Amino acid sequence: MAVPGKLASLLEGLVAVHVATRDAALVPDEVMAAAALLELDGRSLTVYLPDATAGTALANLRDNGEVAVVLSQPLTHRTVQLKGRVETLRAAREEEREAVERFAAAFDAEVAAIGLPPAALRRRTRWPCAAATFAVREAYEQTPGPRAGEPLAPEGPR
Amino acid sequence: MIAKLPALARCFQGILPGALATCAPDGTPNVTYLSQIRQVDERHVAISRQFFNKTSRNLEANPRATATVFDPVTFEQWKLGLRYVRSETDTPLFVEMALRVEAIASHTGMKGIFRLLSADVCEVEWVRPVTGFLAPLPEGACADGPTTGPMTEIRALSLVSCRINRAADLESLLEDVLAALDEVFGFRHSMLLLLDETGRSLTTIASRGYGESGVGAEVAVAQGLIGTVAATGAPMRVSGMEALLRYSRAVRGTVEAAGGGAGLRREIPLPGLPHAESQLALPLLVEERLLGVLALESGDPLAFEEWHESFLLVLANQIAMGIERLSEEAEKEPAPPARAGTAAPAAAAHAFLYYEADDCVFVDGEYLIRNVPGRILRKLLRAARDEGRREFTNRELRLDASLGLPTVKDNLETRLILLRRRLEEKCPGVRLVPVARGRFALEMDGAFTLEERRGA
Numbered sequence: 062m063a064v065p066g067k068l069a070s071l072l073e074g075l076v077a078v079h080v081a082t083r084d085a086a087l088v089p090d091e092v093m094a095a096a097a098l099l100e101l102d103g104r105s106l107t108v109y110l111p112d113a114t115a116g117t118a119l120a121n122l123r124d125n126g127e128v129a130v131v132l133s134q135p136l137t138h139r140t141v142q143l144k145g146r147v148e149t150l151r152a153a154r155e156e157e158r159e160a161v162e163r164f165a166a167a168f169d170a171e172v173a174a175i176g177l178p179p180a181a182l183r184r185r186t187r188w189p190c191a192a193a194t195f196a197v198r199e200a201y202e203q204t205p206g207p208r209a210g211e212p213l214a215p216e217g218p219r
Numbered sequence: 220m221i222a223k224l225p226a227l228a229r230c231f232q233g234i235l236p237g238a239l240a241t242c243a244p245d246g247t248p249n250v251t252y253l254s255q256i257r258q259v260d261e262r263h264v265a266i267s268r269q270f271f272n273k274t275s276r277n278l279e280a281n282p283r284a285t286a287t288v289f290d291p292v293t294f295e296q297w298k299l300g301l302r303y304v305r306s307e308t309d310t311p312l313f314v315e316m317a318l319r320v321e322a323i324a325s326h327t328g329m330k331g332i333f334r335l336l337s338a339d340v341c342e343v344e345w346v347r348p349v350t351g352f353l354a355p356l357p358e359g360a361c362a363d364g365p366t367t368g369p370m371t372e373i374r375a376l377s378l379v380s381c382r383i384n385r386a387a388d389l390e391s392l393l394e395d396v397l398a399a400l401d402e403v404f405g406f407r408h409s410m411l412l413l414l415d416e417t418g419r420s421l422t423t424i425a426s427r428g429y430g431e432s433g434v435g436a437e438v439a440v441a442q443g444l445i446g447t448v449a450a451t452g453a454p455m456r457v458s459g460m461e462a463l464l465r466y467s468r469a470v471r472g473t474v475e476a477a478g479g480g481a482g483l484r485r486e487i488p489l490p491g492l493p494h495a496e497s498q499l500a501l502p503l504l505v506e507e508r509l510l511g512v513l514a515l516e517s518g519d520p521l522a523f524e525e526w527h528e529s530f531l532l533v534l535a536n537q538i539a540m541g542i543e544r545l546s547e548e549a550e551k552e553p554a555p556p557a558r559a560g561t562a563a564p565a566a567a568a569h570a571f572l573y574y575e576a577d578d579c580v581f582v583d584g585e586y587l588i589r590n591v592p593g594r595i596l597r598k599l600l601r602a603a604r605d606e607g608r609r610e611f612t613n614r615e616l617r618l619d620a621s622l623g624l625p626t627v628k629d630n631l632e633t634r635l636i637l638l639r640r641r642l643e644e645k646c647p648g649v650r651l652v653p654v655a656r657g658r659f660a661l662e663m664d665g666a667f668t669l670e671e672r673r674g675a
Binding site for chain 2: 079080081082083087088089090091092093111113114125127128129130131133135138140142144172178181182184185186201203205209210
């Protein structure tokens with residue numbers, strides 16, 4: 062699709078990551094990711110789900126792989142939603158840890174600017190993680206407003 | 220572990236928005252930010268439906284949803300298993316949520332565009348803390364701040380009531396009340412606004428804790444938080460205003476980017492704190508008649524809790540009764556013999572300019588006041604210039620039909636306070652000095668000119 066080529070610029074600065082999955086009975090679950098990093102192909106995203114909190118999400122992903130991810134910048138509310146099916150689910154590797162920690166720290170800094178206590182933010186569990194990678198199948202504008210929900214690549218496949 | 224909903228009150232204040240996951244019938248999940256979630260009763264919450272259409276479609280087809288919310292003090296995360304029950308569009312719940320959305324929208328000039336479509340009520344099937352979201356606290360550390368006991372609050376209420384009852388006149392009542400809110404409750408930034416004679420706008424009559432007093436600043440009824448409280452007669456509390464204003468501005472940004480910005484008004488500047496994080500506005504009512512609004516602001520997003528709203532409403536009622544009592548008492552005592560006017564010593568001359576079209580008065584090129592206080596000032600200046608008068612009675616102002624005072628409950632006293640304070644700030648060389656109940660003198664350090672123009 063057309064958008065993944067632009068994904069890198071689209072996702073710039075979006076440091077809050079919420080991940081939705083669902084079970085076989087279509088009951089949804091939501092978990093906060095420690096990080097979301099674009100793969101080198103520019104069209105696949107890997108979300109890093111902390112083992113401590115992502116039990117239900119990981120079970121759902123093993124069951125069916127369906128995933129929706131909102132990425133947002135807390136200070137401006139600029140928000141994008143990406144959807145797809147997770148193809149690779151594995152334990153995050155030690156060499157990925159630094160990038161994950163850096164991403165999580167960017168979220169902490171932004172949310173601290175809103176006024177949340179930094180000491181509490183630093184306690185957020187971010188490692189160890191599972192890494193779930195999916196090819197972006199759908200992308201939507203989700204910044205609050207009348208354009209929320211509009212596909213970011215209307216010419217692309219749905 | 221299952222928690223009860225009331226334990227989550229802080230999480231519902233919207234300071235750090237939570238998220239809501241739903242699932243389409245074809246198995247595609249969807250996730251969105253929760254702009255507003257509030258508790259309806261022990262087993263239900265309502266979520267605001269503004270723009271999230273996919274969420275709405277999903278909930279109608281598959282009512283299961285999962286929400287996560289954050290405690291803004293401890294940053295603990297909670298997860299709620301929800302089942303969508305119904306959408307409300309004309310119930311008190313909807314009106315309450317819509318007012319909150321509209322109050323924020325009108326602050327950012329988004330009224331009508333950024334509005335609540337429905338309050339979606341969901342049954343809460345379970346609530347649990349997201350264990351492991353935060354690493355354990357170091358031993359001996361305390362996650363929460365100190366709390367205050369109810370006896371403290373009751374004592375505080377009694378202290379403030381006492382000051383209201385002791386106030387000798389309206390002006391001291393206004394000052395004492397705001398001082399007491401500061402000293403007793405720690406609410407350092409406050410203002411009192413009174414409804415003007417048109418019933419369409421409120422004027423700031425007293426304030427505390429701001430660099431500029433803001434006396435004379437106007438707020439239109441039904442606009443912004445204060446105007447909304449005046450229009451509905453119900454208190455409103457907004458926490459995490461910065462978060463909500465940022466949210467609303469994000470909406471405004473997308474509207475303008477979409478080319479829909481032509482009809483937008485400019486933002487109404489929030490009177491008071493430049494970085495207000497929370498605001499509580501309470502109506503001042505006497506037998507359902509609105510006298511004005513008491514507004515409190517804080518830079519702390521959690522300064523006003525749910526109990527403050529009902530608790531301070533008791534106080535607001537007493538303030539309203541105090542204002543009413545002292546406005547009437549000003550008339551009861553007989554006027555003492557008139558004091559001879561004092562000759563004005565030579566000093567700097569002041570140039571007053573009165574615009575008839577909107578009863579607006581400027582002094583030395585600066586805006587001073589308008590409406591009834593503007594007409595009163597013109598009357599006083601004319602009498603001083605043409606007849607050499609320096610003393611006036613409230614009674615003669617009341618009898619002067621050209622001033623446009625209502626025949627009952629005219630609030631003349633508050634108009635005079637407003638005029639007096641504006642003169643103190645903008646033109647200290649001209650003063651209104653009370654000489655007895657219902658009687659005051661116009662004192663001037665120098666000469667003045669009064670020019671009257673028809674056009675605006």
